[in-house]
């Protein structure tokens with residue numbers, strides 16, 4: 280069934296994408312940041328987003344995390360509208376209650392970690408499961424400790440973030456997001472604020488997620504090598520649109536568009 | 551020394567100590583009202599309702615720009631015309647609590663605004679409700695930077711309790727006045743009141759600083 284503006288009230292069928300941006304537009308006042316964005320991400324797919332500064336990469340993730348309202352189009356997650364809700368056969372902008380019911384599918388890690396400074400690593404991970412999901416403390420502790428083990432932070436579980444290095448904080452932040460069991464994980468330049476020597480400890484965790492878990496992931500990154508290694512697909516953003524996208528080998532090995540070529544050669548020179 | 555009478559001093563001391571208790575109760579109760587109501591006033595200014603935000607902000611401004619003594623008179627003398635007949639104690643607590651709530655709401659507001667945007671976003675990413683965001687994430691981080699201001703107003707409310715004497719609350723100044731006019735001697739009672747205020751205010755300021763450090767450590771900040 281279609282809304283009168285032509286958007287489906289629900290996406291059904293075998294190949295329903297886990298995430299779907301349909302003609303999504305975002306502007307700040309007169310500045311249009313994203314224009315008619317169409318982007319589908321399949322369940323279990325790892326999509327990297329690259330592009331120059333200000334091209335709208337972060338904005339894509341923030342809209343999906345519902346940190347930003349969109350100005351046009353519809354975002355679907357797991358076939359159901361996220362940015363909108365059905366009402367009388369039409370899609371209307373989502374209210375807070377709808378957002379809360381749909382947001383549970385999505386988790387996000389930030390460039391600056393954003394751990395809660397007044398809680399230990401373990402408490403950070405348990406907070407969502409206990410408060411939001413309503414798990415018992417014991418269940419939440421088990422789940423969190425397992426995840427902290429996975430990210431190699433179990434020995435620091437009782438430390439507050441101020442006592443942890445950037446790489447350690449970011450790994451805790453990944454565990455915290457995973458503790459909510461999201462279907463989709465968003466990573467916004469999670470290594471950009473890190474010292475070079477600790478970047479590996481974070482990228483290794485993400486590698487492990489890709490190989491061992493069936494999460495759908497969107498990752499904004501400036502690390503081209505990493506994106507090339509682990510992505511199923513790479514999207515090159517330019518000026519608020521997807522200029523070019525494809526499997527990493529193609530996009531990095533044989534870019535078709537001039538802007539992609541320019542960007543990639545500029546990045547290579549910088550290294 | 552200025553004809554200071556020690557035996558008279560000892561004689562009036564029990565009454566002054568008793569009044570000190572009243573002063574502390576008045577300051578404490580007023581402060582509890584101010585702390586709780588102040589937080590409510592601060593949060594009310596952050597609701598999506600423009601009308602509520604505007605009304606509360608104007609109210610806070612109004613209270614902050616009029617003298618406390620006027621507010622005390624208002625509650626006690628004007629209240630009955632609206633059918634609100636309160637004892638001097640109740641009127642005093644309400645007036646002083648309300649007055650300081652408005653000051654504290656600004657302190658809280660500053661504390662809340664000092665919490666980085668990323669903390670709100672992390673709370674949203676965990677799908678918290680508005681109440682959970684404030685209770686679990688924002689307020690615990692807003693309190694430590696607000697503690698210094700909260701401490702100043704605790705001392706402030708204590709030093710303002712003498713205003714309650716004007717409606718007959720038997721706090722220190724009221725009692726010292728009474729002693730003075732009964733005995734035609736004001737030197738000892740007023741001096742003692744000054745010493746008592748000093749003896750409480752000074753250590754309180756130090757204790758508040760210690761407490762602030764303790765809370766920060768406790769929260770891992």
Ligand SMILES: Nc1ncnc2c1ncn2[C@@H]1O[C@H](COP(=O)(O)OP(=O)(O)OP(=O)(O)O)[C@@H](O)[C@H]1O
Pocket residue numbers: 307310312330331332333334335336337338339
């Ligand atoms: N809150 C905001 N108000 C106004 N403009 C904004 C806001 N947030 C982002 N923008 C603008 O939107 C555009 C896209 O921003 P975005 O953060 O998505 O870029 P980006 O691709 O992530 O860049 P970077 O690589 O520097 O992180 C930029 O021009 C930015 O200035």
Ligand SMILES: [Mg+2]
Pocket residue numbers: 336337338468499
């Ligand atoms: Mg960005």
